[in-house]
Amino acid sequence: MTLESLEKTAAEGPPPESPATAGEPTLPEPPPSAEKRFLRYGMMPHMLCPGCGHGIVFEAMLRALSSRYEQLDDIAFVAGIGCSSRVVGYVDACTLHTTHGRPLTFATGLKLARPELKVVVVTGDGDGLSIGGNHLIHAARRNVDLTCVLFNNEIYGMTGGQLAPTTIPGAYTSTSPQGNAETPFDAARLVEAAGATYVARAQSYRTREFEEVFLQALDHRGFSFVEVMTDCTEYFGRTNRLGNGADLLFSQARVEPAIDADLAGRSTLQEVPPRPVRPVLEMGVLHESSRPTLDQAMKLSGAGS
């Protein structure tokens, strides 16, 4: 690992030495944590906003991978379009940043073409449940042997904070200025009903629990799905006046009623039933079962072409 990061540094130029700053402690620096060896340093820093929960989940993914794999040569990361999907660009692996809503279609083709590759799909709630909702249920139905991580921040971040199919009732977005009148999807239950053989839900605040279910999903044979609740600080948080990144994280720690209370207390929302706006979501492993994967059912060998 150290050799690899040193090589990377050699290739992309060493980090500049900053002049010693008066007043700062003179402790030596701790070494980079192990999962950083999977980062593309040339792409960092990432483009996510300050406080974005996706960054927390992303590092947790790398940490989990680092506990399981020495290198990522045989893992392909496939993503769609949106803030969540951008994270694959920072992983030093085979990474495929596809079109909006369609990562599971590319991933299905890739997995069938090369069954021996491990495929991880990163998608968001807009990408995976709105424009790509059909592909999500079909991938689950087919039991394609891949792991799909859906970052659910309940909003479209990259396009400027619009209503998502996961936005909680009553919440403000740039396209629901009177408060959301629609009912959100429960992504995990939807995918389970469609036939996924491993379904779990986690939170960006509880990174260790996320790492645990992510590793289980990686180990699972078949379509494994992890929905992870994360925070959009700049749009969801700001528009709904829920505070900064830390405030949103702490509200997760309280399993969301804080958001309910905050939204419920606002006069302009009073005509928008029903409230409380967000159910307390069940976390952890929600479903696990076993049946032949698509490539097994097709009797495909792992030889590739």
Next chain:
Amino acid sequence: MSQQLIQGNEACARGALAAGCSFFAGYPISPSSEIAELLARELPPRGSVFIQMEDEIASMGAVLGASLGGRRAMTATSGPGFTLMQEHLGYASLAEIPCVVIDVMRGGPSTGLPTSPAQGDVMQARWGSHGDRATIALAPGSVQEVYSLTIEAFRLAETLRTPVAVLYDEVIGHMREGVELREPTPDELGRRTSPRTAFSPTFLPYAPDENGVAMVPDFGRGYRFHVTGLMHDERGYPTSDNAKVAELLERLERKLEPAVAAVPPERYRLDDASVVLIAYGIVARTARAAVDVLRREGIRAGLLRTRLLWPLPAAALTEVSRSAELVVVAEMNRGQWALEVERLAGDTTVLSPYLKAGGSVITAEELAGHVRRLTREGVAVS
């Protein structure tokens, strides 16, 4: 080798198998479905993949994923499905992912005439995806040519790392003719470009070779790299650097030029022709008959039959259209390719396209009559 009596769509599937296609993803649509049905029988026993996806968008996505995995991959569809595939075709062009798309054209717009022939997707093939997308589109004129041009489509797709569309109409798709299914030579199959260096942290997956084709490796072969539909630099990383973006778009267009020489037009009785018919696909067959009819009547007619729609075979079109007195582009639409010829022809040439978009084939007699009328009016000497 003996001839076999097979249908156009079957010839397409046979051509794909001969070209080494080992992945097909598609969605049922008339009049192309026979291609999928045949490949559904033929691919799995060879250890290859056939999958019917949930729609055409997904089909094209799966094809691109499989191609990145190293497979020779294709799909087949018709006008409405081709429309749904356009975004992914744009993706494939920019990310330089080889693939072949068969479009068995039917009448449109919308659901249109699902079982009638038309040549309505000529401009969709060129401009259907947003942005300045350069592409290759082939137009076979016989069942035999469906076989050979499907093989050629794979060669062009793999060697130039680009999507290649094969456009033919319902009549050719469903017509049966005697076809010689000759196995392609290695040269006719071509090889996908691949990196010439081992992986290192400075590896550049989108560095072009001397032909301007990026040397992108397949996934899972020891190279770690990024593929994106964003404008990218040679590292494959997103960039908005104006100069790099302009250079990339220029290269993606320039790298397709070899297709013009690879698929030359067929010239029929053109040497002394004062009346030049220009046609492709099924119409070229009736146009050839029309030339013979007109010649018998003393009108010096000839035919330029193109098998390549895009990139435009501009030199050949310019040459014949400027040397003739009358140029007639005959096509089964409201005038698509005719516009391109108009753009290239000289001021002195009379252009009078013969267009028919009702759902039936242009007959030789209709076409000959059109020319006869014009010559009687003194437009061209006979």
Next chain:
Amino acid sequence: MTTGQVAAAAPSELQAPLVSGNLVVAGVGGQGVILASNLISQVLLDAGYDVKKSEVHGMSQRGGTVVSHVRFGPEVHSVMLEPGSADWIVAFEWEEGLRALSFLKPGGVALVSTEQRIPPAAMLDHRERALAYPGLGDVPSGVVAVDTFAVAGDAAAGAPVVAQTVLLGALSTLLPFPSEAWQSSIGAWVPPKALSANLTAFERGRALSGRVAAAGEPAAVAGASTNGTAAHEGRSGRAGAGGVASAPEGAAERLVPAVHIERSWCKGCDICVAVCPEKCLVLDRFDVAVFANPQRCTGCGLCAWLCPDLAIDVGLVREAGAGGRSS
């Protein structure tokens, strides 16, 4: 047709009326570029001009490059400026200001904050470039470098973004509109709770009129203090890429927890500051997390786990000497 020349005169001494003009407002997301250009446009609209304003955001992310072009005159058609056609540039960030200079016409004035924020977008293509952040040594002609924090002083104590209003005060001395017109526009655009701080910062900016009028002379940094702004505080050097880092040899050693913060990756979200049970971390004036209280660190790693920017590493290091950590 435009009147960059009037810039040299104090507003009260203006002779020729201002017919038309072009202005660029630049900065990074979150600094209030759009609000400021709205505010300026409001002043111009109220003065009776036809005003056109463009907003070039980057991606919808905080921290990306944001540029707004403002054109005004009796009748304005196109909104986008050609290079070399801006009479004034107002930039809330040093490198964004330098980057916008191609728009400045000869004789034009650029009011540029010395605040330094590296937009992530600027680093996508050229991490090297972002790390080679331009210093304040060579201030190009026409540029007035303003240490907005220093000038704003306590006005920016509540919200650092208020410091940029200093530049609007400085700009107002270049344009022939009464101070009241600006104050009224500030009142219209700024949230009520921030109004008084913004008005104070605006007035402190107006006090820079002497400096601003002298634009084009070899410039020094305007403001009371330039300490700490001249050099980009980039990524600090790593002691080693693997294992435990070492202190200078020859001293007795013991292992203590330590935190490394990758300054060029930190976006200042405040999460680490809020979650640290021992309050070891603070944000500095550039909104970058600093390991301020190492003696309290227990090495729990919560800050690293919850850092969205992957900017924090926690580990054990060998400390020289038996006493407390030197500082």
